[in-house]
Amino acid sequence: LPFMKKTKEWPLPFIVVPLGGAAYSPPASNLTFATSVYSPVAAGYLRKEDDPGRYMGKYLSVVRLTYFSPTVAWKVNDQWSLGFTIGTSWQGIGANTDLRVPNLVLGAVNSALKEIQGTEFTCEALFGNGADICTTGAPIINPLKKAAELTVEMDDPFSWSTTFGALWTPVPWFTWGVSYMSASSMSLKGDYKMEYSDEWVQPFSALSQHSPLSSVWNFLGLPRGLREETGPAKMDLDMPSQFNTGISLKLTPAWKLNLDAHWTDWAKWD
Secondary structure, three states: OOOOOOOOOOOOOOOOOOOEEEEEOOOOOOEEEEEEEEEEEEEEEEOOOOOHHHHHOOEEEEEEEEEEOOEEEEEOOOOEEEEEEEEEEEEEEEEEEEEOOOOHHHHHHHHHHHHHOOOHHHHHHHHOOOOHHHOOOOOOOOOOOOOEEEEEEEEEEEEEEEEEEEEEEEEOOEEEEEEEEOOEEEEEEEEEEEEEOHHHHHHHHHHHHOOOOHHHHHHOOOOOOOOEEEEEEEEEEEEOOEEEEEEEEEEEOOEEEEEEEEEEOHHHHO
16 A cells, blocks of 8 residues: 555455545536546455465555546537546555475586585585585475565556546436546566575575685576575556446436446456
8 A cells, every 4th residue: 555665464354445536517517627536456365374376476465546537528418428537546566475496407406416415525625514515315405395485565656547438328218438548657666575495595505605616606696595685676567458338227217227347458467
């Protein structure tokens, strides 16, 4: 949410979004001026620590809050009305995920460490007396276990979009409406934190600091066995365009039936 430094767990089992607005129509005029507060997107999920899906995200929060939307509408005639708005939005994204490293480089490192385990002269010469890395046993880093935990928090307080709408009422009991919201380019900025597991820190710390290969290791930018890394994060992202249409049927003087269809171009986020 805006003005909050970190993502917070929502305490309720449903989403509450503040909505509200105001409109003004001058007397004897076909124009209406308005603004409103609304949320085109508010979604997220939270997984448990032992959920197998935690490697695709333990939590994710995506919120877009349009806080200022100057709008003008024009009643063309008794059947048609047109509207146009410019929306200013706050966009926030927060995510946390466990990470594994199932790749060939890790396999090569594991194989090399496994070869020198139990070979006392080679291992001790490389890493020093009493090094944990010289213990005979399973591979040092399991590619199926947690290597690190990544947390990212980013937002963009000024994201722009435009919306066009039309309303058609050919008879008093039937109304058809349509609206289109343009895509919006966002430049999100924030911070990231990477926290590494013990299984990751110990061997890479030894490889980068205690071996004759340390200078080459660090020159290549390979993992140094740090416990934690933090820094700035930036992401350029487009909020997809949206298309909405619907009808309203006045069945009786007291009852109306509304039917709507909504489309969002989520393929942009493939």
